[in-house]
Amino acid sequence: MKMKKKSVSEWVKSGDPWVWLNAGAVAISVIMVVGLLLLIAVRGLGHFWPADVVESHYAxxxxxxxxxxxxxxxxxxxxxxxxxxxxxxxxxNHQLMQRTLMKTGNRDVYGSDFRWVIDEYLTETKRPEMMFTAERREWGNLYGYLKAVKEDGTIVSETADLEPTDSALATWNAFEKSIERAARIFDEIHVIEKKDIGKINYALERIRLEQRRLELEGKLTPAAEADLAAERSQYDEEYKGLQQSLIDLYAQINRDTFIVQVMDGTEHEMPVAKIVHAFRPNAMSVGQKMGFYFTKVWEFLSDEPREANTEGGVFPAIFGTVMMVLLMTVLVTPFGVVAAVYLREYAAQGWVTRTIRIAVNNLAGVPSIVYGVFGLGFFIYFLGSGIDQAFFPEALPSPTFGTGGLMWASITLALLTVPVVIVATEEGLSRIPRNVREGSLALGATKFETLWRVVLPMASPAIMTGVILAVARAAGEVAPLMLVGVVKLAPSLPLDGNYPYIHLDQKFMHLGFHIYDVGFQSPNVEAARPLVYATALLLVIVIALLNLSAVTIRNHLREKYKSLEM
Structure with missing residues (x-):
């Protein structure tokens, strides 16, 4: 039997071209997204690999x-x-030339740690095994040959060799031990300065505010003042003890120095305490490089930033982003659900309700910076100032809630995303069959009981869909946060061991703002560029994890209440 061929017009009318067109568009979109993520991953994660250091003659x-x-x-x-x-x-006779960007480090010596060179004029290139890279707490990377290690100004090990001889290796081992010792002392100093002294400073500030409050209320009696003075004296004594411990530790940490020969042949003496890591990449095996690589990635995730955010880690930004999104979710979900329930279940379906729905839909399209301006004007300048006047007069003129902070940022983003939750919840409520409600009412349940025990559980997957969309949008917003609480560098986390433990008035760091700051405000563009990619990849991963958590909850709820829909 002969198959009849379709004409072009019949083929178009069948809809097959549009199916293939949609499939092609989806495939191209997936390829572009995957390609973008791969580009970000390669550019960002490659930064942590211990690259070889070359020594060349440039003419x-x-x-x-x-x-x-x-x-x-x-x-x-x-x-x-x-x-x-x-x-x-x-x-x-040359038409094209290959030019290479070289990271020379030693910014304190040369003034710049990057330079462009033309490959054709690089000769005698080699990779010396004793050439080392040192990651410093200031001034970026250091490259050179280790010449000597000193303790209290006395040389304990030195070498004149630039090759891996016994003398050079012994000096390197002494250098590594000095770095380990300095790192342990640095950790002790960090604990005292950030935790112990920070706790005392917080307590002293609390005493000062308590004294000021009693003054304003006219209750500062001599007995109360004596009690506060005694408490302050106790903290002062603790502070003096910690201060003496810091003096001793700084004396110990500044004991060791080392001498390095840099690429111009000059030698420089530097403190070991300024070194975070020192390694010889040209002498490392692939396994050693892999171990070092994962150590660097973990430091990026767990450490604080250094050098104007171009070095170190991004843990405060990760913490601030996640905490703000969680607070925003806690705020937006009940308000969005309650508003949707009222509009769908209780409000009279007239022109007023239709107008409100139109307004909600329009709010979803308002630029985020407008919400930031609103948050600055209403939440900070109006509500925050009022709260300070009513509840924190002793702290004035220093603002407590009358300035940007975690709470105002979370509320502003909740306001930004509440239309999404309202629309998604309304859609979910509209899909609940009418006979389910009528059956519940027929069995004697009240309207509220029907709503609480039957309708909302069945609509919970749609509610979670709205929450997922809200989280995805809020986690990546930067513009409003710049006005209501995010900063370049926060001295402490908004969650610590000091009462009331969660400090909603504190400013915080955010991954999105960190990308903006490093990418566009950094004084060292070339050094900051890899961190832009790494932080962008991290932000994508954080948003994906938050969304996956919400999707998992939604799927669980969908399976749990599937029987009610049948």
Whole structure:
């Protein structure tokens, strides 16, 4: 039997072209998303790999020759004419030249830790085993040869060799032990300064505010003042003891120094206490590099930022982002659900209700910066100032809630996302069959009991869908947060061991703002670029984890109440 061929018009009318067009569009979108994530991952995670350090002779025509010690960052091809316009004597027979960005480090010595070189003029390239990389707490990376290690100004180990001889390795071992010792002392100092002294400062500030409150109320009697003075004296004594401990620790940590020979041949003496890590990448095996790599990734996730956010970790930003999203979710869910329930179940379905629904839908399209301006004007300047006047007069003129903080940021984002929850909840309520409600009422349940025990459980998957959309939008917002509480660097977390433990008035860090700050406000663009990719990938992962948690809860609820829908 012969198959009849379809004409083009019949094929178009059948809808097959549109099916293939949609499938192609979805495939292209998936490829673009996956490609973007791979680009971010490679650029961001590659930053933590301990790259080899090369030593080369660089002889650019018309400029002095010198030895170059650096990491290779990236290579690009540029027109030779562009280099000639820059004053570089490139031969006329060259059309394209390969140029490489090299990370030379040693910013305190050279003033800059990156430079561009033309590959053709790099000669005698080698990878010395004794060349080391040191990650410092200030001034970025240090590259050079270790010459000597000192304790209290006395040399305990030194070498003149640039090759891995017994003398050079013994000096390196002494250097590693000094770094470990300094790291232990640094951790002790950090605990005293951030936790112990921080707790005392918090207690002293509480005493000061209590004294000021008694003054304003006219209740500062000599007995009360004596009690406060005695309590303050006790904390002062504790502070003096901790201060003496800090003096002793700083004396110990500043004991060790080392001498390094940098790429221009000069030698410099530096304190070991400024070193976070020191390693010889050219002498490391693949396994050793993998171990170091995962150590660096963990530090990125768990440490505090350094060097204007271009070094160190992003833990305060992760913590602030997650805590703000959780508070926002706790605030937006009940308000959004209650509003949707009223509009769908209780409000008369007239022109007023239709107007409210239109307003809610329009609110979902308002630019986020407008919510930020509203939060600044209403929540901070109006409500916050009123709260300070009513409940915290002793702290004035320093604001408590009359300035940006975690609470106002969470409420502002809750206001930003509440239309999404309302619309999703209403859609879920509208899909509940009418006979389910009527059956519940026929069995003697009140309207509220029907709503609470039957309707809302069946609509919970839709409610969770709204929450998922709200979390996805709120976690990535930056513009309103810049006005209502986020900062470049927060001195402490909004959750600590000091009463009341959760400090809703504190400013906080956020991954989205961290990306903006590092990418556009950093004084060292080349050093900050990899961290932009790494933080962006981390923000995507955090949002994905929050969404996956919400999706898991939604699926559980859907399975739990599936029988009610049948």
């Amino acid at each position: 650019l025509p018309g400029e002095p020759e010198y030895n170059l010690v650096a990491e290779r960052v990236e290579s690009v091809e540029v027109p030779a004419a562009q280099l000639r316009e820059a004053g570089i004597a490139i031969p006329d």
